[in-house]
Amino acid sequence: MHDLARLWHTAAEQAKRENAERAARVLAHPDLVERLRQEPAAMQDPHGWSGWIPPRTEPEGMCDGGCGRSGRCPRHSEHRTRINQSAIRRQLVDIAAEAMRREQAQLALDDDQAVDDQPGTT
Structure with missing residues (x-):
């Protein structure tokens, strides 16, 4: 049973990290923060959202x-x-997916810029 408790603890810690990363990703974009304030989630303080x-x-x-x-x-x-089928879940998934899309697009731009900045690549 001790191993099961450790497994649950590890899974909970991983979920907590993933939620925190998701929240940070979303909260980096003021327009996405504003979407968290809209119905159906209607968060009064989106900055308190755990990312869950x-x-x-x-x-x-x-x-x-x-x-x-x-x-x-x-x-x-x-x-x-x-x-x-929760409307709140759909809203949060859409917002989080948009934040992820933006992060990936920025990473791709950063990678392209790093290649362009290397000597002999222009």
Whole structure:
């Protein structure tokens, strides 16, 4: 059980780092910060956002009502895992993806500039 606890701790620390990196990436762009203030997330203080985005799928075993029960279904293996359709999740994914796109575009420009700056490449 000790190994399992260490695994969970490691995974939690990695997720925390990834969230912090995502938040920093988004918060570097004032227009994306403003988008965090808009509905549906409507964050009053986007700079306090941890970078966490809800999971892509809903928890396994959460029945969609197809078996006539609500909550955890005893026959959950018969049900497909549902995609999280949350409007807030979609908004956060879109904003984070745009921040990533901008970062990658800037890195590509920086790489091109570094090649151009090398002697004998112009």
